[in-house]
Amino acid sequence: MITLAIDIGGTKFSMAVFDDDRPIARESRVTDRTGGRDWMLDQITTIGRKWQRTIIIDRCGIGFGGPVQFDLQRVALSTHVGGWQDFSLPAYITHTLGIPSIMDNDANVGALGEYTYGAAEGIEKLFYMTLSTGIGGGILIGGNIYRGADDYAGEIGHLTIRPDGAECLCGARGCLERHCCGLWLERDHGKSAEQLMKDPVFVKTYVSDLARGLKACIMLLNPERIVIGGGISKAGDALFVPLRQELRQQMTSWSRARMEVVPAGLGDDSVLFGALALANQL
Numbered sequence: 001m002i003t004l005a006i007d008i009g010g011t012k013f014s015m016a017v018f019d020d021d022r023p024i025a026r027e028s029r030v031t032d033r034t035g036g037r038d039w040m041l042d043q044i045t046t047i048g049r050k051w052q053r054t055i056i057i058d059r060c061g062i063g064f065g066g067p068v069q070f071d072l073q074r075v076a077l078s079t080h081v082g083g084w085q086d087f088s089l090p091a092y093i094t095h096t097l098g099i100p101s102i103m104d105n106d107a108n109v110g111a112l113g114e115y116t117y118g119a120a121e122g123i124e125k126l127f128y129m130t131l132s133t134g135i136g137g138g139i140l141i142g143g144n145i146y147r148g149a150d151d152y153a154g155e156i157g158h159l160t161i162r163p164d165g166a167e168c169l170c171g172a173r174g175c176l177e178r179h180c181c182g183l184w185l186e187r188d189h190g191k192s193a194e195q196l197m198k199d200p201v202f203v204k205t206y207v208s209d210l211a212r213g214l215k216a217c218i219m220l221l222n223p224e225r226i227v228i229g230g231g232i233s234k235a236g237d238a239l240f241v242p243l244r245q246e247l248r249q250q251m252t253s254w255s256r257a258r259m260e261v262v263p264a265g266l267g268d269d270s271v272l273f274g275a276l277a278l279a280n281q282l
């Protein structure tokens with residue numbers, strides 16, 4: 001079975017072809033935010049058609065960086081790139097590339113990737129958080145994505161962690177995403193998240209914000225494991241050691257809920273592998 005996997009993010013997008021679960025082609029490009037949806041669609045069709053000249057692709061799985069209405073297979077919106085509202089990307093891909101396609105929010109897809117192939121194999125109660133251009137969350141129970149009543153479950157990025165904090169792209173103040181995602185770290189501090197994670201003084205303040213979000217997740221879900229993916233998670237111990245320490249301090253004293261927080265096992269590819277796992281549902 002040959003699967004096309006697509007990961008659409010606010011900073012970069014990646015595409016891969018899998019022969020069963022073995023990647024045989026891969027491409028990553030920087031997302032042109034000003035080009036919006038049309039630019040992205042053009043990239044997807046160009047790369048897809050190029051591969052289709054030599055490979056017969058059977059199906060396609062997509063992780064999209066923004067809320068997705070799963071039943072309708074439509075993007076709800078993207079706060080980072082314009083023009084996506086109510087767009088059915090799978091229908092577009094089926095139409096242009098001629099292959100059946102399925103899509104979900106990238107954090108849900110990342111959760112599926114880590115559960116099937118990464119740092120959460122066999123973990124039945126999983127919370128996956130993507131710490132990237134934005135922040136998203138995916139809840140996986142027994143290998144199934146918990147989407148909630150309206151497909152908006154897991155949106156940890158817009159929990160309020162500082163009521164008097166800065167204004168988020170969603171219009172509210174003090175969201176976890178506003179204070180901890182890559183996009184705003186760069187805008188607020190004039191340095192990339194990668195550079196900032198090398199500064200222990202900065203990381204100390206950063207993890208106090210991040211832990212507030214994770215504490216809410218643990219109090220509400222008591223997950224067996226929390227896997228953090230996305231570019232910022234690649235900071236490794238420089239981030240995870242102080243984060244675990246801070247989380248232990250913030251947690252409600254009587255709670256014996258475990259606090260197992262680990263980086264993604266698939267690095268940059270959680271969403272691509274998740275898209276492969278998602279396509280298995282077609």
Ligand SMILES: [Zn+2]
Pocket residue numbers: 157158168169170171172175177178
């Ligand atoms: Zn927000």
